[in-house]
Amino acid sequence: MSSGWEIRMSNSKGIPYYFNPSTKQSSWDAPSELSEDQIKSLPGSQHLTGGSSGDAETITASHLLVKHKDSRRPSSWKETNITRTKEEATDILREYQAQFGTSCKTFEELASLHSDCSSHSQKGNLGPFSKGQMQKPFEDAAFALQVGEFSDIISTDSGVHIILRTA
Numbered sequence: 001m002s003s004g005w006e007i008r009m010s011n012s013k014g015i016p017y018y019f020n021p022s023t024k025q026s027s028w029d030a031p032s033e034l035s036e037d038q039i040k041s042l043p044g045s046q047h048l049t050g051g052s053s054g055d056a057e058t059i060t061a062s063h064l065l066v067k068h069k070d071s072r073r074p075s076s077w078k079e080t081n082i083t084r085t086k087e088e089a090t091d092i093l094r095e096y097q098a099q100f101g102t103s104c105k106t107f108e109e110l111a112s113l114h115s116d117c118s119s120h121s122q123k124g125n126l127g128p129f130s131k132g133q134m135q136k137p138f139e140d141a142a143f144a145l146q147v148g149e150f151s152d153i154i155s156t157d158s159g160v161h162i163i164l165r166t167a
């Protein structure tokens with residue numbers, strides 16, 4: 001009988017928490033009624049640290065996101081109602097790409113000023129993440145980068161992004 005609990009990753013704090021969708025309960029600590037074995041087999045248990053070493057590789061990356069009218073949430077700190085098309089968003093991101101070139105410093109300045117992600121307030125930095133946490137196209141592109149390398153323009157349900165791997 002499933003306990004109904006699952007483990008999710010808090011985007012804002014970058015740490016896992018326990019959530020029960022049926023009761024809407026959430027907790028930073030493991031529910032007392034669960035045994036160690038039950039916790040390890042919960043959905044999302046890959047978010048818990050201390051997994052077998054090697055397969056839970058964690059990287060750190062920053063990104064510059066430009067949303068468009070078909071984004072999952074076409075709104076941001078910068079613009080309440082985003083109406084640009086995906087093509088217009090891509091052209092805007094290409095202009096930023098030409099501005100920062102290979103400069104990480106300029107990339108971070110542009111992400112702070114223009115990224116439609118709330119991570120703009122930390123220069124686009126998403127903090128450390130492992131596989132299974134970010135949208136797949138983003139994860140695939142980020143994990144293919146070397147540290148210090150920029151991605152090409154990639155598209156997710158959130159919009160179009162350029163990623164910089166930082167660790």
Ligand SMILES: O=C(N[C@H](Cc1nc2ccccc2[nH]1)C(=O)O)c1cc2ccccc2s1
Binds near residue numbers: 012073116118125
């Ligand atoms: O999902 C987020 N923000 C969304 C936009 C977005 N969608 C993404 C998809 C993949 C990677 C980063 C992404 N950021 C929003 O603000 O509408 C996150 C914000 C932050 C902030 C700090 C650390 C991680 C995250 S993940």
